[in-house]
Amino acid sequence: MGATVITITSGKGGVGKTTATANLSAALAMKGKKVVAIDADIGLRNLDVVMGLENRIVYDLVNVVEGSCRLRQALIKDKRIENLYMIPAAQSRDKSAIRPQDMIDVCDQLRPEFDFILIDSPAGIEQGFRNAIAPADRICIITTPEVSAVRDADRVVGLIEAEGKGPASLILNRLRPRMIQRGDMLDTADVLDVLAIDLLGIVPEDDAIIVSTNRGIPVVMENTSRAAQAFCNIAARLLGEDVPLMELEEPSPSWLSKITKLVSRH
């Protein structure tokens, strides 16, 4: 058996790959699974700071691949949660330091010891992305409800299908219920309609994410914010649990919208 390898990718940068990787890894570990999160963004590493493990780095993924340390030496154990580990990316190298086969080899070594291996992919569709998806058993594409992010996500869906790695599933991040309600943001149905892939989960925009990144504590570890709940739901779905989609908050209708409703009835 061994671990399931899940790669989190997006095409566009800044849509939440690293935040999702950190939180889903932590949420799965909190559910009792043994998890390792791998930062595949060589040269632009960030999973370490988002998880709050930046002070513990001695060896990195490139050291492992080049044989200058053993795999076990690059594994950083998270002391807050049982069974959570992280392998950092190298910061002073570039994507060409690693080939897809290296990622497959590293994951094959880790598989017997873990339940889940989560890979944080770099943005883009070049070698770093190819490295990140090479060992994947399943791929999650994360996007925000913006034209540019959805377009890039679609490109990635196409590439994943062409590689025979599909079907990918979607995490729709940073939804803003009020903007959706007033017709100024694509909603879940719109994005699914356009991308035509399975939905794994939705995550509302939440200030708690920025606070948690400031502190280096993934939201799922310490609070009951909406985003934390959303990531826990997604982790449960990865474990095969049937969790209903999160209800986005319904702000109380203003008097103006009440009148509008009355008028539009006639």
Next chain:
Amino acid sequence: MNLLNQLFGGQRPTSREIAKSRLQLVLVHDRVDLSPQKMQLLKDELINTISKYVEIDVEGMQVNLTQNGRQCRLTADIPILSARPKR
């Protein structure tokens, strides 16, 4: 604004609707790697080829890329004026 729109019948599309239709258009071209320029060439060649056999209404001709799920489809709707008489 909504109320005013309703009262005075001004149904401007929301930015969400605009975003969705722009996305659908750009994605269908991305997916098959056909730019609007190439589409025009394709349309011109279609006109030339079909005109060899029948007389068509070029003005009323519609050539579109549409999508159904992740399946893209090229549809051509070409009104025929009359069958060209055989020589």
